[in-house]
Amino acid sequence: MYPFSSSGSGCGDMKPHNGKVVNTCTPEIYGLLPVPEGPLRISGEVPQPTDLDRPSILLSVAIPTFRESQNIPILIDRLTGLLDQVIPRQYELIVIDDDSPDRTWEVATNIATYYPQLRVMRRRGERGLSTAVIRGWQVALGEILAVIDADLQHPLDTILQLWSQIQSGADLAVASRHVSGGGVSDWSLARRILSRGAQMLGLMILPGVVGRVSDPMSGYFMLRRDTLANIDLNPVGYKILIEVLGRGRIANIQEVGYVFQERQEGYSKVTSRQYFEYLQHLLRLRIDNWPVGRFARFAVVGFSGLFVDMAIFYLLLDGWGLPLTLSAVLSAEMAIINNFIWNDQWTFRDLSRQQSGGHRKLKRLLKFNLICLMGLGLNVIILNLLVSVLGLNAYMAKLGAIAIVTFWNFWVNLKLSWRVTEVKP
Structure with a gap:
């Protein structure tokens, strides 16, 4: 020492x-x-x-x-x-x-x-x-x-x-x-x-x-x-x-x-x-390291899906007189399909071109649907945590949950739904 x-x-x-x-x-x-x-x-x-x-x-x-x-x-x-x-x-x-x-x-x-x-x-x-x-x-x-x-x-x-x-x-x-x-x-x-x-x-x-x-x-x-x-x-x-x-x-x-x-x-x-x-x-x-341009396109598509969701919900509920829950489920699904089409053709166009074929597009749609449904569940969990644990205003908490889930949906879809696989050299 x-x-x-x-x-x-x-x-x-x-x-x-x-x-x-x-x-x-x-x-x-x-x-x-x-x-x-x-x-x-x-x-x-x-x-x-x-x-x-x-x-x-x-x-x-x-x-x-x-x-x-x-x-x-x-x-x-x-x-x-x-x-x-x-x-x-x-x-x-x-x-x-x-x-x-x-x-x-x-x-x-x-x-x-x-x-x-x-x-x-x-x-x-x-x-x-x-x-x-x-x-x-x-x-x-x-x-x-x-x-x-x-x-x-x-x-x-x-x-x-x-x-x-x-x-x-x-x-x-x-x-x-x-x-x-x-x-x-x-x-x-x-x-x-x-x-x-x-x-x-x-x-x-x-x-x-x-x-x-x-x-x-x-x-x-x-x-x-x-x-x-x-x-x-x-x-x-x-x-x-x-x-x-x-x-x-x-x-x-x-x-x-x-x-x-x-x-x-x-x-x-x-x-x-x-x-x-x-x-x-x-x-x-x-x-x-975040792909800012791609994320911006994803966010624009998501915003358009909100209008699709609300328009179809109004049509089904007030126009056709369908039950509330069924109208909400069908309108949400139509919004998801709308978002998938635009994301596949615009947001992730370069990646979808490397995965041509109807069966691969169907796989992407199913993955996108599942991830969006998981995002919906995550939204509810985050909303409750922000309100119950942190005591935030419900509307501010809702906005925060939407923002977090938007990042989640984008990143997971990028890594799973539009991941380039089975591509011939």
Whole structure:
């Protein structure tokens, strides 16, 4: 154990692996990296190091920090010892600190003179783990980028396994708690439920993104620079991997199991706000990837169906004198058929052309009918929840339920009714 002061300032002497004694509270502060400004975009061209005698950098590890002064000297020392074994002098460790009140950035800069691979950035205007990681990657000199937490909850030797997977051809290597060899050390049942619940929520909102890995909320991974090069990133909160999966050009993904450890020093950042930001991030990615034009056409068709429904309902009830329930059922079915015809010929025309034939159209109609009926049931459930549980006005709740079900009908129909299948090459 390193002889650090337990006062919370991170001060004290340490003896790193190179045998030198370092005082983490020396007054001089070595040069800090400039903080990039503007869009969160990583260049495809690797910045050239100012020190021409320095070997080329293969790996850049971003370490976002906030109030981690007690952990950062241990982390840097151990990571340096590990990476020196495989790529000596060809890596860099980039600490990006959000102006910690315990002066984590100062502790890091004071030990940088003993660790030539360490670079430090102090951010004062921006906050947040995800943006900190990207700012670090923007100044990185390596073709391979990585991120690790500074709280020592990630087993450090796993970084060598991630490096091995990248060397074997992976575009993205993720340390996962949910594959063979992975797990959590001492989590309560409530925390396990929250973690799994957040993952299930992600699968519902962004199945094509969250479902690509077993642990989409991992903060410990490595990837090739070109998978993110020149892409405008827009993350929220702590879950940077979701942004990488949602916007990156990633084909080959490999996962490595690790056991998540409990924090020994410092302060936990996990609050209810992190879960809210996670949901906000999922919705942002969903909207950014949403087929807006197709959805607008679907909504117009749905609006036309409302007029068909009301006109036929009036004709059957007042014109022909049919019973109320029968009139409502028949008019609703006619509206569904109207909507199907317009969606098949307009909204999803490009997809329906790839599924020609009367029997395939009939299958689409039956699926569309079933999904609309399920949507009707969902509408009733949501309406009752909004009124009974949240106490909303019935008419406002009705509008909210219609909006939610419209999204449901569109997305499920896109994925099921007009899914292109049985198409000859």
